[in-house]
Amino acid sequence: MSATGTCEYQAKDYKSDLKPIWCPGCGDFSVVQGIYRALAAVGRPPHEIAFVSGIGCSSRIPGYTTAYGFNSVHGRALPIAQGIKLANPDLLVLAAGGDGDGFSIGGGHIAHLIRRNMDITYIVMDNQIYGLTKGQLSPTSQKGRITCTSRYGSLEEPVNPLLYVLAYGAGFVAQASPTDLAGMASTIEAAIRYPGFAFVNIQSPCVTYGEEAQQIKGLKAISETLDSLGHNPADRLAAMDLAQQYGEKLHLGVFYRNPEPPPTYGDLVKERQAALSKDALPKERILDLFIKK
Amino acid sequence: MRKDLVFGMAGSGGDGIVSAGDSLLQAAAAEGYHGVMTKSFGSQIRGGESSCRVRISTSPILNPGGNLDVAVALNWEDFLKFGAELPVSGNTVVIYEAATNIPVDQIPLVGVTPLQVIAVPIAAMAKETAGTERAKNTVVLGLIAGWFGIGAVAVMKGIRKKLAKKGEELVEANQRAFDAGRAFAMEHPLKVSMAIEPSETKGQVKLITDGNDMCAAAAIFAGCQFFGGYPITPSTEIMQFFTDQVWKYGGAVLQAEDEIAGIGAAVGASFAGKKSMTATSGPGLSLKSEMMGLASIAELPLVIVDVQRGGPSTGLPTKTEQSDLFAAAFSAHGDVIRPVLAPTSVADMFRITVEAFNIAEYYQTPVIVLSDQEIAARKETLDPIDTSQFKIVDRLRPTATDLQDYRRFKQTENHISPISHPGMLGGTYLASGIEHVESGAPTNSGSVHARMNDKRTKKFDPLKERRDLFEVLGNPDAPIAMVAWGSVAGVCREALAMAQAKGLDVKLLVPYLLYPVAEGIYNDFFRSVQKGLVIEQTHLAQTFKLLRMHLDLPKGVKPLARSGANPFLPGEIVAALQNLLAELQRSHEGNLQPQE
Numbered sequence: 001m002s003a004t005g006t007c008e009y010q011a012k013d014y015k016s017d018l019k020p021i022w023c024p025g026c027g028d029f030s031v032v033q034g035i036y037r038a039l040a041a042v043g044r045p046p047h048e049i050a051f052v053s054g055i056g057c058s059s060r061i062p063g064y065t066t067a068y069g070f071n072s073v074h075g076r077a078l079p080i081a082q083g084i085k086l087a088n089p090d091l092l093v094l095a096a097g098g099d100g101d102g103f104s105i106g107g108g109h110i111a112h113l114i115r116r117n118m119d120i121t122y123i124v125m126d127n128q129i130y131g132l133t134k135g136q137l138s139p140t141s142q143k144g145r146i147t148c149t150s151r152y153g154s155l156e157e158p159v160n161p162l163l164y165v166l167a168y169g170a171g172f173v174a175q176a177s178p179t180d181l182a183g184m185a186s187t188i189e190a191a192i193r194y195p196g197f198a199f200v201n202i203q204s205p206c207v208t209y210g211e212e213a214q215q216i217k218g219l220k221a222i223s224e225t226l227d228s229l230g231h232n233p234a235d236r237l238a239a240m241d242l243a244q245q246y247g248e249k250l251h252l253g254v255f256y257r258n259p260e261p262p263p264t265y266g267d268l269v270k271e272r273q274a275a276l277s278k279d280a281l282p283k284e285r286i287l288d289l290f291i292k293k
Numbered sequence: 294m295r296k297d298l299v300f301g302m303a304g305s306g307g308d309g310i311v312s313a314g315d316s317l318l319q320a321a322a323a324e325g326y327h328g329v330m331t332k333s334f335g336s337q338i339r340g341g342e343s344s345c346r347v348r349i350s351t352s353p354i355l356n357p358g359g360n361l362d363v364a365v366a367l368n369w370e371d372f373l374k375f376g377a378e379l380p381v382s383g384n385t386v387v388i389y390e391a392a393t394n395i396p397v398d399q400i401p402l403v404g405v406t407p408l409q410v411i412a413v414p415i416a417a418m419a420k421e422t423a424g425t426e427r428a429k430n431t432v433v434l435g436l437i438a439g440w441f442g443i444g445a446v447a448v449m450k451g452i453r454k455k456l457a458k459k460g461e462e463l464v465e466a467n468q469r470a471f472d473a474g475r476a477f478a479m480e481h482p483l484k485v486s487m488a489i490e491p492s493e494t495k496g497q498v499k500l501i502t503d504g505n506d507m508c509a510a511a512a513i514f515a516g517c518q519f520f521g522g523y524p525i526t527p528s529t530e531i532m533q534f535f536t537d538q539v540w541k542y543g544g545a546v547l548q549a550e551d552e553i554a555g556i557g558a559a560v561g562a563s564f565a566g567k568k569s570m571t572a573t574s575g576p577g578l579s580l581k582s583e584m585m586g587l588a589s590i591a592e593l594p595l596v597i598v599d600v601q602r603g604g605p606s607t608g609l610p611t612k613t614e615q616s617d618l619f620a621a622a623f624s625a626h627g628d629v630i631r632p633v634l635a636p637t638s639v640a641d642m643f644r645i646t647v648e649a650f651n652i653a654e655y656y657q658t659p660v661i662v663l664s665d666q667e668i669a670a671r672k673e674t675l676d677p678i679d680t681s682q683f684k685i686v687d688r689l690r691p692t693a694t695d696l697q698d699y700r701r702f703k704q705t706e707n708h709i710s711p712i713s714h715p716g717m718l719g720g721t722y723l724a725s726g727i728e729h730v731e732s733g734a735p736t737n738s739g740s741v742h743a744r745m746n747d748k749r750t751k752k753f754d755p756l757k758e759r760r761d762l763f764e765v766l767g768n769p770d771a772p773i774a775m776v777a778w779g780s781v782a783g784v785c786r787e788a789l790a791m792a793q794a795k796g797l798d799v800k801l802l803v804p805y806l807l808y809p810v811a812e813g814i815y816n817d818f819f820r821s822v823q824k825g826l827v828i829e830q831t832h833l834a835q836t837f838k839l840l841r842m843h844l845d846l847p848k849g850v851k852p853l854a855r856s857g858a859n860p861f862l863p864g865e866i867v868a869a870l871q872n873l874l875a876e877l878q879r880s881h882e883g884n885l886q887p888q889e
Contacts, residue, residue, distance in 0.1 A: 018723075018734055050565065050715040055726075062723060063735065068715040069723035070564055071735070072557075073587050079521075079554035083561025083569070084715065086545040087519055091565070091715050112550040272540050280541035284680045286510045287643070289538075290500035291677075292322055 009043050011036035018063050027204030027216075028057065030178030031125055032064050034202075035094075037185035039065075042092070042192050049092045052081040054106060056098035057132045058125035058204065067094070075106025078113050078122065085118050089266035092192065096123040100130050103159045104139040114168040114197055118265045121191045124161060125204040128214060135209035142247060147209075162243035162255060165199045166236065171258035172198035173239065175251055178205070179220045183252055190254060195261050203250055219250050226253035234259040294490040296351045298441055299358035301379040302433065303344035304367030306337065313430035314345035315672070317437060318501065319451045320444030321349045322674040325495030331357045331671040333378050336611050342371035344379060349443060351492050355638075355790075356783030357671065359862035361385050362487065363441065365433055367415065368393055369401050377859050384408050386483060388436060390415050409484050413477060422473045423466035431467045435474020442488035445475070500675040504639045504668035508598055509534030511646035512570055515685055517596070518544035519569035521558030523551055523577060526610050527666040528600035531572040552580040556597065560584055563593045564724055566714030568650060572598035575617050576606065578624065578661075585659050586625035589749065591724045592702065592712070594653035594660075594688055596646070601665040601779075603857040613666035614857020615779050615830040618839060621661045622808040628746050630753050632656070633808040634762070635663040637782040639673040644683070645805055648762070651686035656752055657712055663807065665830075667780040688712050696720055700731040702745070708752035757811040765818060767793065767800035773873050774818070774825035774850070775801045776840070781830055781861060788866035799870055807836075810843040824849035824873040828866065832856045849873070 014036040022028050039049065049067035053059035055074035062069030072080050081095040102110060102124045113120065129147065130136040136149040140161065144153040165173050172194040176184035184202065191198035205215045212218055231238060231253070239255040281288055300317065304310040314330050321328040329348045335341035348358040360382040366372035366389040372379065381387060381402050389400065391412040400410055413436060419428040431452065438445045449471055456464050502510075509531045512520075520535040522528075535546045544567075549555035555571050562569035573581060578599045588595045601617045603609025621633045632652050636645040646662060653660040691699060691711035696719035703710045710731075713720025722733040728742045729735055736742075767789055777785040782803045789801045802818045804811075819825070827837040827850065834852035853869055855861075 045718075047718045047721050048716060052561070060735075063725075066721055068564075068721050069725075069733075070561075070591075071723060071725040071727060072560075073583050073726050076553060076557045076584070079549060079557025080561035080564070082547065082554075083519065083521055083558030083563075084565040085561075086547060086558065087562035087565035087567040087569070088716060108550060109554055112554070269540075269545050273543050273545075276541045277543065283514050283516075283542065286514050286538075287500060287678055287680065289510065290502040290506070290675075291498060292319055292501045 009040045009045070011040045014039045014046060014065050014067065016064050016066050020064055021060055022057060023208050025207040026057070027127065027178045027202075027206070028061065028125055030181055030184065031058070031123070031202055031204055032061055034176070034181060034184035034188050035061070035065065035123070038188035038192060041185070041189045044092045048090070049094065050081070050084045051094045051096070052077045052084065053095065054097040054101040055132070056101045056130075058096060058098045059101060061096050075101050075104070076109070077101065078106060078109040081120050082113060082116070082118055085120055085266060086269065089270060093120045094123065094192070095120055096125065099124060099126040099128065099140040099161065100138045103161055103164070107139070110165065111168045114165060114170045116265045117171060117196045117262060119196055121188070121198045121200070123188065123200045123202060125202050126161060127204050127206040127210055128158070129206050129209045131206045131209055158247065160243065160246045161201045162246050163240060166240050166243055166256060170199050170256070171196040171261055173255045174199070174253060175201045175203070175255065177203040177219055177223060177250060177252060179216055179223055180252055183225065187253060190257070194257060196258070196264050222248065223250035223252055226251050226255065231255075233257045295362075295487055296490055298349050298362045298487065298489055299360070300347045300349075300363045300365065300437070301344065301361040302365035303342060303372040303375055303379060305371050306340040306343050308343070308367045309427065309430035310367065311343055311345045313433050314347045316434055316448055316451050317347050317444060318672055318674065320447035322499040322501055323447040323450070324443065325492030325497060326350060326443070326489070326674070327352065327354045328674045329354045329357050329671060331667060333375060334611050335374065342374045344371075344375050346379070349489065351490055354673070355786040356780070356863070357667070359864055363388065363437070364407070366390065367429060369395065373401060380862065381405055381407055386487060387411070388413055392416050411481065418473045418477065419470050422469035428467055428470035431470040432474040435471040436478050438471070439475040439478020440483055440487065498677055500677060501672055502639060502675070503530070503670055503672045504636070504642045504664055505530035505600065505670070506534050507639050507642040508572070508646050508662065508664065509538070511643045512596065512650065513538055513542060514680060514683070515647045515650035516568045516687070517570050517650060518542065518567045519546075519559060519562035520571065521547045521549055521562065521569070522555040522571045522573065523549055525552070525574045525577045527602055527669050528572040528574050528598060530669070531598060552577040553584060556581040556584040559595055560588050560593055563588070563595050564591070564714065566716070568594065568654065570596040570598065572600065574600050574602050575604040575608065575620065578617060578620055582624040585631060586627055586629060587726045588659040589625065589629045589631055590627070590726055590728070592657040592710070592749065593724070594657055596649045596653050596660050596662060598662040598664060600669045601663065609858050611666070612858035613780060613830065615665060615781065616832065616835060616857065617663065618807065618831065618835040621663050622839060628750065630750050630809050631659050631661060632753065632756060632806065633661045633663050634805055635778045635807050636668060636805070637779060637803060639668060639671060640675050641805070642668060643678055647683050647685070651684070652756065654686045654688045655709070656756070657688060657709060663779065665779050691717075691720055701733045702729060702731045702748070704731060704748060708748045753809055756806065757809055757813065759806060759811070760814060762804070762806035763811070763814050764803040764805070765800060766803070768798055769800060770821045771798045771800040772821060772823045772877060773797065773799045773870060774822040775799065775828055775866070775870070776804070776825070776836070777801065777828040778804050778807060778836065781828055784861045784863055785828055785866060788863040788870070791863055791867045792870050795867065797870055797874060808839070810839060812844050815840065815844050819847055819850070822847050822850065824877050826851060826853040826869060826873070828853045828861065830855060830857045830861070849877070
C-alpha cells in the first residue's frame with residue numbers, strides 16, 4: 001500500500017458501521033455514496049485519509065466513513081484540516097459541512113485556505129436551510145424565503161458559494177448534485193486528484209425543511225451539465241459568468257480547474273524545511289541561541 | 294560598595310532608552326553580574342513614552358526590584374507617566390536632562406526628597422561629541438559607567454559589535470559620547486559613592502533572554518512541531534521565534550486568519566500526531582474557549598500560552614496583570630478540568646513550558662501556560678541550563694495488541710487511553726466534540742456521558758499530588774504565610790528574605806500548578822498558618838477566591854490584591870507581614886484577657 005494508491009479498493013471499504021442520523025431521503029445519503037466511490041477510485045487506504053467536518057446534519061459525514069474522522073465544532077473544519085495537512089502533508093485531507101458551517105459561522109476561513117492553496121478538498125452540502133436546528137434561514141437561502149426565523153420573508157441576499165471561491169482564486173471549483181450520482185462521484189474524484197485546494201458545492205436537498213423546488217425533481221428541472229454547455233474549465237472568467245446563475249440554474253461539473261496548478265502550500269513547506277534543516281542546532285542545545293559572549 | 298543596583302530610565306520613543314537598557318544588561322552580563330530588565334511603553338506604535346528598569350546584582354535576582362536606586366529622566370513628562378512603575382525614594386539618585394530647564398530643587402516629584410539630584414546636559418553633550426542628539430542614550434551609558442562602575446569596557450564593546458556594520462564613523466561618534474558621559478561623572482562625583490562591587494563570576498557564560506523567547510525555545514526542546522496563532526501583544530514574540538526556528542526541525546507555523554483558526558490548526562496538528570501549541574493574550578483566550586473545550590473532550594494534547602495583560606477586553610495591552618486566572622481555569626463550557634501552569638521568571642519558563650508539554654501529552658489534554666507581560670518581556674541573565682536533566686514525555690501510542698480491537702477512548706485503570714493518529718493502520722476512529730462511546734462513535738446517552746466525564750476528570754487526580762510543582766520557602770512551620778504565583782512570586786521571594794532578616798517567622802508557597810487546585814498540598818501548607826496573605830495582581834482577588842472554592846483557608850488568611858500595572862514592592866509586602874504579626878500578637882494577648 002503506497003501513497004500513490006496502488007492497492008485496489010472498493011466503495012464499501014470506505015463505509016463505516018455507523019448508521020446515519022439523516023432523515024430518510026436526505027440528499028446527504030447520496031453524497032456519502034459519492035464520496036465512497038470517489039475514494040475507491042482514488043485508491044488511498046482509509047487510514048491515510050483524514051476527514052474533518054464542523055457541526056450540522058451534513059457534518060456527521062466523517063463518521064460514516066472508515067477514514068480517520070474529526071467531527072469538530074461549528075464552522076471550524078477548515079482550520080483543523082489545515083493543521084492536519086501541515087502536520088502530515090502525506091495524508092489525503094477532506095473537509096465537509098453544510099452551507100451554514102462553511103459560509104456563515106465559518107465563512108472567514110475559506111478565503112484564507114484558498115490563499116494558502118493547501119491540498120485539501122472541501123465538500124459543501126448546500127441545502128439553503130439549517131436542518132439540524134430545525135429550519136432556520138441559512139446564508140444561501142433565497143431573499144424572501146420564509147422560515148421560522150424569517151416569518152415575513154428573508155431581507156438578505158444569499159451568498160453565492162461558487163462565485164465566492166472563484167473570486168478568491170480557488171484552483172478547482174465544481175458543483176454536483178444527487179440528481180446525478182455518477183457525475184457527483186467523478187467530480188469529487190477530480191477534486192481530490194487536483195493538486196491544491198479544491199471546492200465542490202453539492203446541492204443536497206433537505207427533505208424535511210427544504211422547499212419543493214429544491215427537492216430532487218425541482219433540481220432536475222433546472223440542472224444541466226457544464227460539459228453539455230461546452231464550457232472550458234480552464235476559462236476562469238467564463239466560470240464566473242456561469243456561476244452567477246447559482247440559485248436559478250443548477251450547473252453540474254467542473255466550473256474551473258487551473259490548467260497550471262501552482263505549488264501547494266505543503267510543497268513550499270517541505271522545500272523550506274529541507275532548505276533550513278541543516279541550520280538546526282541539536283534540540284538539547286537550543287538555548288545556545290541565547291548565549292551572549 | 295553596593296551589591297545591587299536598580300536603574301529606572303524613561304524618555305520618549307525615539308530616545309533609545311530601551312536600547313540603552315539592553316546595552317547595560319549585556320555589559321553587566323559580560324562583567325559577570327546577574328541582571329533583569331523590564332520594559333514598559335505607552336501603547337503608541339512609535340514615539341510616545343518608553344521606559345526600562347534594569348536591576349544588576351552580584352547575586353541571583355528574584356525580581357526587577359522595588360524603589361529605584363538610580364532614576365534617569367530624559368524628560369519629566371514621560372518619566373511621570375510611569376508613576377509607580379518607576380518609584381523614586383529618599384535613597385534614589387536622580388539624573389535628568391538639564392535642557393528641561395528645571396532647577397534641581399524643583400523637579401516635579403511630589404512628596405519625596407531624593408538622595409541627590411543632578412542635572413546633566415545630556416542632549417548637548419551628545420550633539421557636541423557625536424554630532425547628533427540621537428547619541429543621548431550613549432551619553433547616559435557613559436554616566437552610568439562613570440558613577441556606578443558598570444560597563445566601562447563592556448558597553449562600548451557591545452555597541453561596537455552592534456554598530457559594526459554601520460561603519461567606523463558611527464562607532465567612533467558613540468565612543469566620544471560615551472567617554473563624555475563617563476568624564477562628566479568622574480568630574481562630578483556623587484555625594485555618597487554608589488559604585489557596585491566587581492562580580493566574582495566574571496568570565497562565566499551567561500544567557501540573556503526574555504520569557505517569550507524562552508517559552509518558544511523550551512517548546513521546540515520539548516518536541517513541539519507546530520504553532521498556530523494570531524499576533525497579539527504581549528505574546529507575539531513566541532510565534533516570531535517559531536517562524537525563525539521550527540522549520541529547521543521539520544515543523545511548521547501557521548499565522549492564521551484569527552485566534553480561533555490558530556488554535557484550530559493546532560488542534561488539527563495534534564490530532565495528526567504532532568506536539569503542537571498556540572500562544573495568545575486575554576482577548577485571544579476568550580476567542581479560543583470553544584476549541585479548548587473541543588481538545589478536552591477529544592482528549593487531544595495541546596499547549597496554550599496565555600501571556601496576560603490588563604483586562605477585560607483590550608484593557609491595558611502593554612501592562613502586566615494576573616486577571617486571566619479565572620478564564621484560564623474555567624473558560625469553555627461543560628465540566629472540564631484543564632491544567633494551568635504558571636512560570637515565575639524567565640529562568641523557570643523553560644521548565645514550566647517543558648512540563649506543560651509533558652502534562653499535555655501524558656494526560657491527553659489542553660494545558661494552559663499562564664505567563665504575564667512582565668515575564669514575557671523582561672530580559673534576564675541566566676546561568677546555562679542543563680537540558681539533559683529534563684525528561685520528555687510522549688503520548689501513549691497504541692500497541693499492536695491495542696490496534697487489533699482499537700477503541701480510542703477505552704476505559705483504563707488510569708483513565709488514559711492509547712491514542713492513534715491518521716496514517717496509523719488499524720487506528721482509525723472518529724474524534725469528536727460530541728459525546729462518544731469508547732470507540733469514538735457519537736452518543737446521546739446520559740450514562741455514557743457521566744462515565745466519560747468521570748474518565749476525563751479523574752485522570753487528573755495524580756497531577757494534584759505533584760509536589761514538585763510547588764515550592765515552599767521559609768520555615769515550614771511558620772505561623773505567617775504568603776501565597777504568590779507568576780511574576781508576583783519573585784517579589785514575594787525577596788520580601789520573604791527581607792522579612793526573615795527582620796526576624797519574622799514567615800513562609801511562602803509558590804504554586805507552579807494553579808489548576809486543578811491541589812487541595813492536599815495547600816492543606817499541608819496552611820496547617821501551621823494563623824495569618825497569611827494571598828498576594829496577586831488581580832482586582833477581584835481571583836487566586837484567593839479560587840483557593841476558597843476548594844479549601845477552607847485559615848480565617849487569618851486574606852488577599853493582598855490589586856489591579857495590574859501597579860507593581861508590588863518587596864518593602865510594602867514586608868510591612869503587610871509585620872502588620873499580620875502585630876495582629877497575631879494582639880490576638881494572643883486578647884486570648885489571655887477576653888474582650889468584647
